[in-house]
Amino acid sequence: MAFQADFTATLKVTEGGTNDFGGPTFTPMMEKMFSMTEGVSGGQANQCFFDERTVATAANDDLDLAGALASAFGATLTMAKIVAIFIINAPRVGAANTTNLTIGAATNPFLGFLGGTTPTIGPIRPGGFVFIGCPDNVTGIGAVTAATADILRIANSAGASATYQIAIIARNA
16 A cells, blocks of 8 residues: 555644634634655655654663664554654543653754754643644655764653554655
8 A cells, every 4th residue: 555644633622702803702723634655755755664663761762763663564664754653642542641751952953843953842831732843845844864963862851651642754765
């Protein structure tokens, strides 16, 4: 079967009261939807990694994006361009996490969407999430370079282990 990825992010709010757009309610909505077919150009991808992982208290989970992760079918993934990353600081089922996660600041880090000398995103509080993507650009959100820019670090704060969910959509060229 060919690779197909569909993304939908919607935020809709209903608020009562008078406002510049009329009243008595204000109902703004932002939505981003896109689909990707198999390939290595803009609007395409051909690799995915989905996992639920646990990182010990005050420890790091370093994901090697260049040849160390496996697909759902056991194939080794060698990601060249990252198209989207979705991280949820919560297990799929079970007790909620109690610690914060931070993305970035690894040795040989995948920078892509991060900037600066030791870039991070966080804290991602328990139950929080981060979703970033760029499907239309041939480079996606960033290029992976084996051995120099290929580690995506998920760091856990001290206090307890944390189980998180991660999805990565990529191109292998």
